[in-house]
Amino acid sequence: MNDQLVSMITQLVMEKMEKNTGSQTPEAVVTPIEQPAETLIKFFDTTANRSTEITEPMSTSQESLIKLYQQGVPQQVNPAPATFEQPFNVAVTIKPFQFEATPLTESVQAAKKHTPARIGVGRAGTRPKTKTWLKFRLDHAAAVDAVYGEVSEDLLQKLNVFQVTTKVTDKEEYITRPDLGRRLSDESKALIQQKCKQQPKVQIIISNGLSASAIEENVQDVYLALQQSLSNLNIDIGTTFYIDKGRVALMDEIGELLQAEVIVYLIGERPGLVSAESMSAYLCYKPKIGTVEAERMVISNIHKGGIPPLEAGAYLGTVVQKILHYQASGVDLVAKEG
Amino acid sequence: MKTEKIFSAGIDIGTSTTKMVVSSFLLKNVAGVTHVPRIEIIEKTVLHQSPIIKTPFINKDMIDMKKIEEFIFQQYQLAQIAPTDISTGAIIITGESATKENASEVVHTIADGAGHFLVATAGPDLEAIIAAKGAGTLQQSKNSAKVIANIDIGGGTANMAVMQFGEVIGTCTLHVGGRLIEFKDGKIQSISPPLMRLMEKWSNPLAVGDAAEDVRVSQCIEEMVRTLAMILHGQCTDEEHPLLLGHLPNWHKPVDAIVFSGGVASCIYENECTQRQYDDIGEKLAKMLVQHEQLQSFLWLRPEETARATVTGAGTQTTEISGATIQVDAEVLPLKNVPVFNCHMDATTTDYNITVKTAVERADDLFSIQNHRSPFALYFNELPYLSFRDVHALCEAILQHLATRCSKDIPIIIVIQSDYAKIIGQTIQAINPTVPIICIDQIKVETGDYIDIGEVLPSGVVPVVVKTLAFHSK
Numbered sequence: 001m002n003d004q005l006v007s008m009i010t011q012l013v014m015e016k017m018e019k020n021t022g023s024q025t026p027e028a029v030v031t032p033i034e035q036p037a038e039t040l041i042k043f044f045d046t047t048a049n050r051s052t053e054i055t056e057p058m059s060t061s062q063e064s065l066i067k068l069y070q071q072g073v074p075q076q077v078n079p080a081p082a083t084f085e086q087p088f089n090v091a092v093t094i095k096p097f098q099f100e101a102t103p104l105t106e107s108v109q110a111a112k113k114h115t116p117a118r119i120g121v122g123r124a125g126t127r128p129k130t131k132t133w134l135k136f137r138l139d140h141a142a143a144v145d146a147v148y149g150e151v152s153e154d155l156l157q158k159l160n161v162f163q164v165t166t167k168v169t170d171k172e173e174y175i176t177r178p179d180l181g182r183r184l185s186d187e188s189k190a191l192i193q194q195k196c197k198q199q200p201k202v203q204i205i206i207s208n209g210l211s212a213s214a215i216e217e218n219v220q221d222v223y224l225a226l227q228q229s230l231s232n233l234n235i236d237i238g239t240t241f242y243i244d245k246g247r248v249a250l251m252d253e254i255g256e257l258l259q260a261e262v263i264v265y266l267i268g269e270r271p272g273l274v275s276a277e278s279m280s281a282y283l284c285y286k287p288k289i290g291t292v293e294a295e296r297m298v299i300s301n302i303h304k305g306g307i308p309p310l311e312a313g314a315y316l317g318t319v320v321q322k323i324l325h326y327q328a329s330g331v332d333l334v335a336k337e338g
Numbered sequence: 339m340k341t342e343k344i345f346s347a348g349i350d351i352g353t354s355t356t357k358m359v360v361s362s363f364l365l366k367n368v369a370g371v372t373h374v375p376r377i378e379i380i381e382k383t384v385l386h387q388s389p390i391i392k393t394p395f396i397n398k399d400m401i402d403m404k405k406i407e408e409f410i411f412q413q414y415q416l417a418q419i420a421p422t423d424i425s426t427g428a429i430i431i432t433g434e435s436a437t438k439e440n441a442s443e444v445v446h447t448i449a450d451g452a453g454h455f456l457v458a459t460a461g462p463d464l465e466a467i468i469a470a471k472g473a474g475t476l477q478q479s480k481n482s483a484k485v486i487a488n489i490d491i492g493g494g495t496a497n498m499a500v501m502q503f504g505e506v507i508g509t510c511t512l513h514v515g516g517r518l519i520e521f522k523d524g525k526i527q528s529i530s531p532p533l534m535r536l537m538e539k540w541s542n543p544l545a546v547g548d549a550a551e552d553v554r555v556s557q558c559i560e561e562m563v564r565t566l567a568m569i570l571h572g573q574c575t576d577e578e579h580p581l582l583l584g585h586l587p588n589w590h591k592p593v594d595a596i597v598f599s600g601g602v603a604s605c606i607y608e609n610e611c612t613q614r615q616y617d618d619i620g621e622k623l624a625k626m627l628v629q630h631e632q633l634q635s636f637l638w639l640r641p642e643e644t645a646r647a648t649v650t651g652a653g654t655q656t657t658e659i660s661g662a663t664i665q666v667d668a669e670v671l672p673l674k675n676v677p678v679f680n681c682h683m684d685a686t687t688t689d690y691n692i693t694v695k696t697a698v699e700r701a702d703d704l705f706s707i708q709n710h711r712s713p714f715a716l717y718f719n720e721l722p723y724l725s726f727r728d729v730h731a732l733c734e735a736i737l738q739h740l741a742t743r744c745s746k747d748i749p750i751i752i753v754i755q756s757d758y759a760k761i762i763g764q765t766i767q768a769i770n771p772t773v774p775i776i777c778i779d780q781i782k783v784e785t786g787d788y789i790d791i792g793e794v795l796p797s798g799v800v801p802v803v804v805k806t807l808a809f810h811s812k
Contacts, residue, residue: 107483110503224726225761228768280372300372304723307374307757314760315374315663 013130014097099131116274116305136273142213143271147171149212151242159223161206161242162195164188166250174245181247189257192241196258200238202230202320203260207246211268214279218302219266221309222279222316226264229317235324248282248296255287262323263287264316269300278303281316285329295330297323341366341380342797345419346427347453348653349410351393351401351444353433354493354517354616355601357646358388358410359653360417360424365797367662374757375662377799382654386417390601390645399439401431403447410452424453426792426801428652432465433494433515434530457656457674457790457803462511462584464805465648466490466497470506472651473599474642480504484594486639487570490647491602491623493517493616494530496566500589508589510569513581514562516602516620521550527617533558535580559619559626567632570596595637598627599647607640660791660800661780665763670749670774671800673791677705678715678753680785685722694735715751716740717783721758729758733765741773749774753781753789778802 104112108120121132128136148171156163165188167180174181184192196203204226208215223240230237238260243250251263265282272278280300284291297319302312323329326336342365349358364381391409394402414421429452431445438444449457469490470476479486479501490497496514500507513532520527526548537543537558544554565581568574570593577586598606605624627633643650679701687693697716705714716736724732740750750773752762763777776791783789783804792801 105483106503110483221726225764229764232764232768232771298372299374308723308761310724310726310729310761311663311757311759312374314764317764 011094011097014099102131139273139276142276143273146211146213146268146271146276147175149208149216151208151212151215151244155216155220156242159206159220159240159242161240162191163242163244164191165244166246168245171245178247181245182249182253184243184250184253184257188243192254192257196239196241199259200261201236201324202262202264203238203254203258204240204264204266205243205246205251205254206240206266207243207250207268209246209248209267210270211276211278213277214268214271214303215266217277217304218279218309222266222281222302222313225310225313226316227313229314230320233317233321235317235320249291251282251284252287252289252291255284255291256289261286262320262329264320275303275305278306279309281312283316283319283323283329285323285327285333293330295328295332297329297333342795344425344795344801345385345423346653346657347414347424347429348427348649348651348656349429349448349452350649350652351406351429351431351435352492352601352648353435353495353515354393354618355390355645356393356406356409357390357649358413359384359646359649360386360413360419361654363426363654363657365659365795365799367797369662375797377659377662377797379657379659384650384654385419386413387646388413388416393435395438401435401438401440401444403440403444406444407448407451410448421451421453425795426657426803427453428457428468428656428803430465430468430648430652432462432497432648433492434517435494436461457805462495462497463509465495466499466509466511467506468651468656469497469599469648470499470501470597470651471655472643472649473597473647475499475597475599475639476501476504476506476655478597478639484637485589485591486595486597487593487636488597488599488641489566489570489603490600491515491598491627492600492648493618493620495583496600498569498587500587500591500593502591507591508587510585510587511583512562512566512569513583514566514623516623517616517618518562519544519555519558519619521617524550526550526552526555532580532583536561538580555619556622556626559623562623563626563630564632566627567630570636571632593636595639596633597639597641599641599644601645602627603641603647604644607644656803658781658802658804660778660802661757661759662797662799663757663760664779664798664800665760665767665775665777666791666794666800667749667774667776668794670747670776671791671793673713673749673751673776673789675788675790675805676713676715676751677701678717678783678785678787678789679704680717680719680783682720683718683722684720687722690728690732691735691738694732695739698739713748713751715753715783715789717753717755717785718758719755719782719784721754721756724758729761729765730769733762733769737766737770737773741770744773749776751791752777753783754779755782756780 104120112120118132122129165185167183167185168174168177206215206219227237238258248265248267251265255263263284267280267282269278269280279302280298281302283297284295299312299316301307302309323333326333328336344363344365345360346363347360361382361384363379365377366380367375368378368380369376394405396402429445429449431441435441470488473488475486475488480503485500485502487498487500492515494515494517496512498510518530518533526544526546528546529544544552544558562581569587572587572592574586602620602624605621606628641647679697681694681697683693701714705712744750757779759777759779763775766775778800781802781804788805790803794800
């Protein structure tokens with residue numbers, strides 16, 4: 001079945017469902033019959049059956065869920081995709097599909113306020129309803145897109161940052177070889193040496209990591225708020241740059257290269273089903289190759305539905321200040337703080 | 339992980355009794371290590387409950403402030419807490435005591451002397467809410483979908499608060515209380531004015547000196563309970579009803595369940611009424627409530643506190659903790675009795691300047707007395723998602739309209755419902771580094787509320803007491 005056909009059928013199923021929920025008619029759902037031998041899908045027109053629809057819902061077993069033809073006697077549809085498309089375009093105008101809001105009880109509404117989880121969604125037999133299922137698929141697809149997406153050139157220009165790469169060559173390698181994502185490519189090393197301020201107090205770096213959309217959505221606000229926060233606190237910032245396909249521990253190599261006191265690393269998080277746009281800020285005091293994870297700190301869950309990007313940026317400034325004051329980060333910082 | 343302890347006091351000066359509680363709150367960062375901190379009160383411990391004493395009066399119209407102060411300091415000693423250790427809490431003056439000549443003087447004097455950050459407050463609606471919180475009814479309403487009414491019946495008034503899903507949806511107060519008729523030596527010693535008005539329609543009203551056993555006393559009580567039942571059933575529409583104090587019920591859902599608290603309630607739930615040794619109609623009123631037919635259709639629930647509900651509420655339920663990422667000028671704190679004005683803004687708002695300007699002008703109209711500009715808090719309830727540029731525009735607008743008038747006495751006070759205080763406070767500071775600013779978030783208030791903001795705690799948060807006069811219904 002080609003994709004176009006699938007999407008068209010989905011559209012029709014939705015419209016049919018919408019109509020039915022509107023009129024509250026009990027319905028017998030019939031899955032379009034697939035006959036792989038000859039035809040892809042058979043559709044029956046239901047004009048003749050229409051009068052029995054309401055009074056005898058159980059007798060509609062012949063009624064297909066999808067009506068392709070509004071008029072005429074029952075007939076079999078020509079299975080050829082070309083002829084299939086034509087009448088469809090005539091009969092139904094395409095509009096973006098939207099589910100109607102399901103009325104929820106007050107208790108469910110009250111409970112939903114406390115969680116982004118998919119609660120109170122109902123069920124169809126032992127399975128989720130179509131709406132729930134599609135939403136789930138959509139969120140899953142968004143997560144996949146986030147991993148495979150790229151940060152736009154536009155954004156990098158707006159932020160006025162240059163781009164470097166790691167030893168990773170493509171996405172597949174990025175996913176399967178985390179070690180390569182922790183090392184800069186040779187050209188990049190040279191570029192950083194040449195362009196960046198040495199021994200900065202704070203070095204900010206950005207990478208798409210596992211979610212390009214996280215960077216696309218949040219980095220600007222976090223970065224601007226962080227800059228403002230550091231400038232209020234009179235803390236100097238080095239030359240910010242963007243790393244394509246970086247891993248968190250890449251900050252160690254950059255720390256050695258630039259001798260930064262604190263590195264703030266804004267990176268896209270592994271996407272989940274609640275949000276594919278969540279970003280993290282990793283911080284470390286004088287990271288170098290061999291730095292243990294316990295010395296790193298992270299502020300995670302930065303996105304519109306989590307910690308607001310602006311507030312996160314403003315807060316990061318005070319964390320940097322604290323790291324500089326105690327000259328430590330992570331577990332060491334907690335110990336020194338007492 | 340580290341915790342922090344603060345002390346809170348609650349004092350309730352009621353129509354017939356006065357009591358006090360001292361409690362400690364444990365504050366802790368409840369957010370995960372990878373999150374921006376969120377400080378919450380994780381534990382409340384009542385350290386000391388005072389005995390319930392009779393409210394001392396100099397005469398019919400004057401509360402004996404000296405005696406109350408003595409009582410309070412004696413209780414601090416018993417609790418082994420110095421008044422200076424108290425960082426939050428509330429003193430409230432309730433029922434008929436609130437109508438005495440020196441009521442306001444009493445609460446304010448005590449609030450200033452009895453602890454760093456005790457707030458003076460009164461008003462029947464707030465009383466009802468505090469009692470419902472202290473009785474545990476608000477908490478109970480979170481666990482079911484039922485609409486629950488908490489009826490706090492003390493000596494002088496019955497304060498009703500109706501709630502659902504942990505939110506107060508309405509209040510109402512009646513002149514129904516145990517001390518509205520007092521006896522002495524088997525005779526009526528006094529009848530309160532609202533009851534006199536109630537009996538005006540009667541051909542043969544009760545009078546001082548009549549026998550305590552007179553049937554008309556029972557008739558009076560019956561009338562009080564009947565009015566209460568009508569109010570709860572939403573059947574009372576007479577705004578001029580002699581027993582009504584203030585407004586008619588303002589909730590819009592039928593009440594499912596009822597809980598009684600207050601002094602009279604201790605006679606309802608506990609079989610013996612030994613705690614209450616007052617020669618008045620309290621016990622009879624409790625009996626009538628239990629028996630009355632029209633109250634039987636409700637589900638009866640039990641409170642956690644009866645006589646001490648209001649004071650427990652005042653001592654343990656009035657304090658909120660601000661968000662952890664805030665911007666405050668520590669020198670101007672604490673601030674007391676700051677009125678709140680809601681500056682409404684939504685996703686369609688494009689011109690922040692005009693919105694802020696209008697809000698400031700209207701707030702000035704409301705709160706300034708004869709061109710004397712008093713401080714107020716600008717509250718943003720539903721800020722849409724803001725970008726960095728939006729925040730700058732908003733902060734420019736705030737500064738333009740508020741910076742000129744501000745001083746150490748009148749800082750810019752901004753309260754935000756969602757998590758934006760740090761960035762907004764910081765941006766204001768970036769534009770104008772000298773202006774004193776208090777910018778806090780994650781506090782829910784409304785126009786007409788008053789807030790007190792306490793001194794900064796070591797964890798960087800501030801305790802806030804919201805004195806709700808209106809409430810949050812949908």
